[in-house]
Amino acid sequence: MDLVNSLFSVSSAIEAVVVISMICAAGLALGKVRFFGISLGVAFVFFFGIMFGSFGITIDHNMLLCLEDFGLALFVYTLGLHVGPNFFGSFRQEGMSLNLWSLAVIVLGTIMAVVMTFFTGIKLPDMIGVLCGATTNTPALGAAQTALEHIGIGGGRAALATAVTYPLGVLGVIIAMVFIRRFFVSKDDLRPRLTGETDNTFIGQYLIVNPALEGKTIASVAHDTHAHFIISRLWRAGEVILPMADTILHINDSLLVVTNKDDEGAMLMLFGKEMDKDWNKAKIDWNHIDSNVESRVIVLTKAQLNGKKLGGLRLRDTYGVNVSRVIRGDIKLLATDDLVLQYGDRLTIVGRPGDIDNAENFLGNSVKTLNEPNVGSIFLGMVLGLILGSIPIALPGMTSPIRLGLAGGPIIMGIIVGALGPRMHFISYTTRSASLMLRRLGLALYLACLGLDAGSGFIDTVLRPEGLLWIGVGFLLTVVPVTIIGVIALKTKKFDFGTICGILCGSMANPMALSYANDSIKGDAASVSYATVYPLGMFIRVIIAQLLVMFLV
Known part of the structure; x- marks a missing residue:
């Protein structure tokens, strides 16, 4: 007692x-x-x-x-x-x-x-x-x-x-x-x-009936339009083709296209005809669509790739694979070349199995590594936030300077690190469970x-x-x-x-x-x-x- x-x-x-x-x-x-x-x-x-x-x-x-x-x-x-x-x-x-x-x-x-x-x-x-x-x-x-x-x-x-x-x-x-x-x-x-919290992408199947696209490469078509899109599969005369930048398009080619939701109408105008099939359902077995092409989700766990632009990795040229979407948290993003990758991003990669294996080795895909929260970066970010909150901000007409304070500084620094950390090659990834617990x-x-x-x-x-x-x-x-x-x-x-x-x-x-x-x-x-x-x-x-x-x- x-x-x-x-x-x-x-x-x-x-x-x-x-x-x-x-x-x-x-x-x-x-x-x-x-x-x-x-x-x-x-x-x-x-x-x-x-x-x-x-x-x-x-x-x-x-x-x-x-x-x-x-x-x-x-x-x-x-x-x-x-x-x-x-x-x-x-x-x-x-x-x-x-x-x-x-x-x-x-x-x-x-x-x-x-x-x-x-x-x-x-x-x-x-x-x-x-x-x-x-x-x-x-x-x-x-x-x-x-x-x-x-x-x-x-x-x-x-x-x-x-x-x-x-x-x-x-x-x-x-x-x-x-x-x-x-x-x-x-x-x-x-x-x-x-809309910022859900799926930002749209998947559609289009038939090329636009004569202006005949004989053009995918790269030239993408360059001539303001809309962003990724062609993950191409069917021609019953044969599946893994599309590359220099792939030449022809009339009656059937394309599986990933684009932003806002650009769905632009895709219809560009290619000419949308096939009547829903590719946005929750459960689709992508690997049973055809036997030669596989779709796999690979996690980016190579620290040196954090903050790199997707286009700079040259996955299409080096490994012969396409990245159609990037899943970040609960958000699905279109895999454009200028997308800045973050540690922990999940990349949806389409290609032949052997090529995807090579890309997987390059990207890391070590799920075990992600289970270890980066606690050191959290403490460093808090220090920077507290420093930011203590900086006096003088405003005209005010008798004393304004400070963001104990709450304002850290939350702003957290937002900056969470949003822009990868651009500064700062790894701030934390598992959802660890983030919630903290x-x-x-x-x-x-x-x-x-x-x-x-x-x-x-x-x-x-x-x-x-x-x-x-x-x-x-x-x-x-x-x-x-x-x-x-x-x-x-x-x-x-x-x-x-x-x-x-x-x-x-x-x-x-x-x-x-x-x-x-x-x-x-x-x-x-x-x-x-x-x-x-x-x-x-x-x-x-x-x-x-x-x-x-x-x-």
Whole structure:
């Protein structure tokens, strides 16, 4: 018994590990329990931490801050790493629109906060703290405190207001998403609509009836059209031919063509006639189409090939094989010559069995190697992200520089490494299971420490004269903007519900609500849209906090 008591009474690293581990274990276990059909998932760790803290259980403050910051940095960096490969594609397609909806949530909440100072009697410095807590944005609080101290007003009450409104700020976004899903979401709204997350390719069989193609090589035809395509098989007079760049096309040749979905119409115009056969079904035995040509998926595991362009490997000329598609995560990409390959890419290769064997030896195809997560690159990326987050950014008219902070720097660096790492020959590949575990581990550590810290003075703060008023106002500032903008965005029918949840969570800088969205909605739509809007949203909130102090206090 004395040994057990010492684990909680003697301040030590062991005590910190025991307490945080107990909070995470209990919170994650109870997070699986459904209350009225709703499960909070990993977010329950936060509330379990508050309960521990309210009972007077504490750990060394420096240890608490260390674990909390490490957990947050680990979570946001691995989240950025996870969505990085899809980020710029989704940003080009929907990114501007996503950020505008996020900005709408931010602006509406800010206007509400300013207006409510006149009706509630809450002073603006305190209201800024309430707003930071309602939006779970501690970097904005830090910026506001700096600005308040600059004009001779202490930031202690703002921090107190943030602490008391933070818990319901976490829960409020989840409540709003549950409300929207219960009363406004249809089955069609639950289906992903962002094209960046699915199959980007189309496979079709075409018969050449266009006389302009007679006698031309495949290379010349590809050069003369703006559309990208790969011819993986060619049938001529009942004989299968493996097409090469110098293969000459003739009328009545039948081609199996892989192209982008958007170029399906262009292929019909180019070749003349599309055969009535669906080659895009989930299960097709490609190796039973003909006996002379085989289709095989080979994994790129040669580190020296990471970041190389597919065309630069000269697989067609050297080994006599064609690469039709590249599978990266859950995305199928057209195998164009300018496609930059990444470690772990799965290449669909078509050719004769012996030629494919030679190509396989060149590319690696060591699946066992992929089972070993590249942990060293994750720590290096986190270091770079923390350095990025600490760089001061001076803006005209601002009394103090802006920093991306502990959350902003790592998530941006994660996105950059995930998207552009191969171009810099930086291997960032991590298995899906390892990536998910690291994200869950980081988030659980962060929430446990955050809840434990908030719970230590939670009851005393609530019992203050302003406490209940701050909580009520903060809850409105959380729920009302998220619900209004979420319903309006849903009614446009442009985004699926998962994408909208990511927008709402990202605009409120709320990783706990994102975790709930990921647990309750299939696919990665919420994570992709969250990462798309989070950096800009967090940056704008930091600026708004300082602007409110500068012009209205």
